[in-house]
Amino acid sequence: MTLEVKICGLKTIEALDAALEAGADLVGLVFFPKSPRNVSLDEAVVLAERARGRARVVALVVDADDAAIASIAARVRPDLFQLHGHESPERSAAIRAATGVPVMKALAVAEPEDLEVVASFVPHVDRILFDAKPPRRPDALPGGNGFSFDWRLIRDLDPGRPVMLSGGLTPETVAEALAITGVSSVDVSSGVESAPGVKDPERIRAFIAHAREADRLRERTRGSRP
Template sequence: MTTRVKICGLREPAHVAVAAEAGAAYIGLVFFEKSPRHVSITEARNLALEVPPGVAKVALVVNASDEELGAILDRVPLDMLQLHGRETPARVAEIRARFGLPVMKALGVAEASDLAVLPDYEAVADQILLDAKAPKGAALPGGNGLAFDWRLVAGQVFEKPWMLAGGLTPDNVAEAIARTGARQVDVSSGVESAPGVKDPALIRAFIAAAQG
């Protein structure tokens, strides 16, 4: 079974094309102003219209209000919402019901106890994304280039499809997959030459390594 890859934080049409051609299953667009990968609604719409059929378009949002989500979805053709903030299970269920799109909930992991909430979120989300927990005081909830201890999820039984994120690069993604059994992986900073600047060669190398 081929590992499904999500390239997140894309900002250039050319990089969308590279990711799709290389075999990405998901394209991630970041709607979080503090992120160097942030795109405006107009920019996101233009990028989404470049994504070929068969590649899922995912909006990453952080503690977004209904008004913010509505403004995005009014203009941008999307396939999934990725909730990367402090959204409660009740809020996840509310967003999924209100907007009618599949929802992926990101959970920060630093120690085994962080996985205790997994059943609560699996009950309401369509997918789970496990990311390294952001350091205390960090400006970004994800995309910090940090990995967590992959042994924490080795052997974990999941009720819903899940995705591994956090500090993945072309050099370590194959090991991460082997250690965790992940069938889906997410990368952002690991395929960049500078914060927010994607590198086409690294995108290709990451997907090849993940699927190799």
Template sequence: MSGVDAMTTRGLVKICGLSTEETLDAALEAGADMIGLVFFEKSPRNVSLEAASRLAARARGRAEIVVLSVDADDALVEAIVSAVRPDWLQLHGHESPARCAELKARHGIRIMKALGISAAEDIATAAPYVAHVDRLLFDAKPPKGAVLPGGNGVSFDWRLLKGLDLGVPLMLSGGLDAATVGEAVRIGGIRDVDVSSGVESARGVKDTELIRAFVAAARRAVPGAASDAAEQGRSA
């Protein structure tokens, strides 16, 4: 089985908000498929261009590199893409479908658009994006007054996603940790998962053991994931 086939079968695991070599290495060694680097000054997970470039170089070829921005202007996006050379640009603000299409065309990069969900009617906001993005990330809407659009450690009703097919890959985030990811996958039916605060010992501080535990729990959540991972390891 090829690596791509194995990932399709077992689901993708993304660890977002990494900022140190130690925690990046823990994510890579645990088998994370994607690592996320945050460019948002209000976030405790914000990294500099220099730090992100070093971390991306360390991860390149071992996991897909995702950079997260929030309503970033052209100059910042250009600087991020040039310095980091990511595989994905995750847009976590109020970017319109047209803005997604513009950045995708300009930089020749895959786009992941994050959308906040709290009720069934929020799912409808995804439709205009489908033709312009490569993946949709459903995250919990931030609490009232929150300064961060994600990474707040809150979840939403995963039943809203059951049976959802929008014609573009979906990823689930919001309030996930090693204890809840299995239930989230079972209830929502989305195999690809993203975590940030759920692998932190303090706000913005990633914990290597929690990272390992999350990846292992996410693999257990998908039938056949453990055997797929073992087969991939034998063929590597």
């Protein structure tokens, strides 16, 4: 099992380069005006072209309309759409069909009942991302809040699609998260920032290094079992 690491919410060349040089597998660009990590289409084009061929480009959208999706698909040419709003299974399927771009649906988790919707998405998406349920505040963002959930809820979960873990991950917690969940993909945004929307290159490097080391330890542990 090869671990995939995604650094999300990148806005600057400096932060992007830090992620690429540290070996990020996926880099996320946020298209959501309420987010401190939001980028314009023009900014995204520059970042995506710099990353292309070195990491997969993920376009994160929140209940985006058809016009926005089409513009992002045409200009940014992402490798994956991350749907981080209230998109239904049908809407997820429609975006995938219209753009020809694979789709990852983010699902908010706080308790076991939140996993009951997983099966309805599986036929219509290429990946599932589990994130912490946002706080109940009018100004709360759908993601990037720095909150985690009980990782035991998805321990060794196999819904039939690749699973990615997000929510509250940091360089200090990623090893524990990997050990508990058994996931093969992790996603971080606020956990590698010095302020909301401001990526810290040192924390990006530390996160990726700690994640890789935890994965190597996990593989050695598996290999030593009788």
